[in-house]
Amino acid sequence: MELRQLEYFVAVAEEANFTRAAQRVHISQSGVSAQVKALESELGAELFDRSGRVARLTEVGTVALPYARQALDAVADLRESVDAVKGLVRGHLTVGMVTGCEITPLFAALAAFHREHPGIELELVEDNSTHLIGAVRTGLADIALVGVAGAPPEHLSAQVIASEGLVALMPLGHPQASEKALPLTELIAHPLVTLPAGTGIRTAFDEACVSASLIPDVVLVASAPGAVADLAERGLGIAVLSESMAKAHPGLVAVPITGIPLPALLALVWRERTSPALAALLPHCRREFGEMSFR
Template identity: 65%
Template sequence: MDLRQLEYFVTVAETANFTRAAERVHITQSGVSAQIKALEQELGTKLFERSGRVARLTDAGEAALRHARAALDAAADLRDAIDDVHGLVRGRLVIGMVIGCEVAPLFDAFAAFHSEHPDIELELVEANSDQLVAGVRSGDLDLALAGLAGEPPEHLASHVIASERLVALIPPDSELAGHARLSVTALSTYPIICLPVGTGIRDVLDKARAAEGVDPSVALAATSPDTVAGLARRGLGVAVLSESMAAAHADLTAVPIDGIEIPALLALVWQNRSSPALAAFLRHCRVAFFGVDQEKEGRMMAVQ
């Protein structure tokens, strides 16, 4: 067996579909099928049960998956270790970021890294925060800038960029605009506009409302903070965003929400493994987010 066969095996297991696996590894479906068949012949057992378009792991496949992943991780660590010895930075980095939110320091890190290491292929993936964290865990993403509810994810390295509270964003002519603060329960008597499920802000809001025994559903959800604010501006409900997001909409009144103890975090998240390329990118991230202009540290990017 070779590492290519193990890579294809793990990809089919993760996608449960030979066609999607082929698209991910950029070869034909017949090529993936041939390599899996060769691996099964060498191991003397079936790894997948094929039912229509779905490929399910057999018991033997389940047993093999953990070891295949470990072998691929060990090979990656070996390459990284050799690169580290020789001071090389090469290959490809896949970076994730939250949808609908321009994060200028991350773009600055991209530009600085590309200038220093032009031979490294960079890919940017946008998704909701739960998908980003899952992508880092699976190895599909090398690093992600994600919104989190209260705590960084377990078993992953992280660097918190910002920690913020949520506020209600209300048109100034609304009856709520005169309130100094709003409770979670009082807020829930009005239509709520928020980011979608899977974002850090929505997770914080849903957990707080569930703790108060309030139905966590919202009236409207949108992926862009500007859209959320725009809907509230037109009287369609009360927007719930982070403090820094609200600051971008000075024509609306931001009212603190009592009863939400969990902060919304914005954090860099990655697997704690040796990678010269990732280490170099992280250095540029630290400069971009916490660099020479220390004033930026007090007004970090909006949390999603």
């Protein structure tokens, strides 16, 4: 008894027709008929009543069908289990990270994962968040750390790492440095230094400007938060960053920006259907980043 015989038997039973069953399993009708006859010969009983236009199960065929399905399911489970083990022995994971965003818990998670699964090749790529989200959706990246505005992207699983408001970062002697808060309508009157389009912070800022029909004076764009802050410190413009990014630059004054309704989010995103390797990485991410928001 061969697995293909069981497969063809189940196909004919479900299609009630040898021709349609042959199309389903991609071989000739004569091939299907021959294999089903060989199975019947081994069992010593006919599985189908072939007297009409429809292939009807005989009493023996009705009894045999669930056992044939169970056998095929068991083989499929066996193959899936073996593939899962192989995927953790030899595999590849592409991890995306928004440009200039050095988040040490991500590196810690990757290091812990590599110690457990040294045979899996890790590839770290940097890009803007829009491109990284697209790469995850299309399967070019397995998981990515991205910045978005308001909420994680739809139809992807996500862990929110941070949800923050935006601040204006400027030198101590700047005319606006003594303000407790800076309305967006006043901020745009000044030259600004920002992160690129496609980052969560820039998206939250741009959407607020569009909503209020404001046109900001962005004079410089830098891909790394540190570079944005450094340019502001040199007097080239007010930097627009998140609250946590501002804490890394105590020599500058951080003034909260009002009038920006959407928070800037930093989040890990991945497709709902995960590979064995990604499924093994996710617990390390949970542990290093905590359980702020996992869905």
